[in-house]
Amino acid sequence: MVTIVFSHPWHGSFNKAILDTITSKFEQENKAYQVIDLTKDGFNPSFSEAELAVYNQGKAIDPLVLKYQEMLKNSGEIIFMYPIWWGTMPAILKGFFDKVLLQGFAFSYENGWTPLLKIGRTTVITTSESAGETFKPFVQDYFIPNMLYSVGINNATWLNCEHTSTGTDEMRKDFLKKVEAAVI
Template sequence: MVTIIFSHPWHGSFNKAILDTITAKFDKENTPYEVIDLYKDEFNPVFTEEELSGYSQGKINDSLILKYQQIIKISDEIIFIFPNWWNTMPAILKGFFDKVLQKGFAFDYEGGFNPLLKIDKSFVITTSDKPSPNFSHTIEKCFIGDMLNSVGIRNGVWLSCVTTSTGTNENRQQFLKKVEEAV
């Protein structure tokens, strides 16, 4: 199963067009998938004191986090879709990593840091208004290299649409075609 983690608040956005392109392809091919829409689910990315106090023991009291973990547990592939805001991911997605990919679920410290997930395919699909060398480092080294690989989400491929809101409709349509062919 493919899990799509969507991190954009506006359903009129180009990010939503990317999501719709992917889900239409999967529907046509009968590919099983699940969409985690962080904004629509009203996911709270901020740790409370109570949540943080149980973090090191892997204790979770939030049913939404448990639901997300169950979805990820049966995934063969994960696709992340989000805009580049301040050369990084939106805060809600960072909170997803903090709160969902916890010790005992995504990793453990038995004899060192060990990944517990076994997901062999991933895509990171981003949008921005202008290219930034800093963002390339953030995605390729930090997001894919340090965050995904460290918990067992492997073989990350990054697709980036630049000049999303300032470019041409032709540019956006070409990017949607590229996404459809890649996933």
């Protein structure tokens, strides 16, 4: 099962066009997938006091967190899709990591840090206005090794569409072809 974590609030965005390209390909190939649309689901990325009270126990009280954990348990592949804002991911995606990838679910401290998820393939798809090289320190040097590999979300590939708003339609169409070729 492929799980797509979609982190863009506007369904008229280029990010949504990327999502539609991927899901259309999967449907044509009868490939099983599920989408976590954080904004559409109404996911709250902030901890409430009650949530934080059980955080150190590896527990969650938000029904969406529990739903997302079940979805991830059944995933062999994951695709993260988000715009780069202020050099990093949107707050809603950071909140997903904070609240969903809990101790006892995504990692263990018992015998040193141990990843618990077993996701064999990962694709990170981002959009930005600046050149992708600008964001390499965050995505390739921090996000992938420290936030993905550390919990067992493995074998990551990063694709970035730069100049998303100011570029040409041809450039965006070429990127959609690149994405379609990359998701197999």
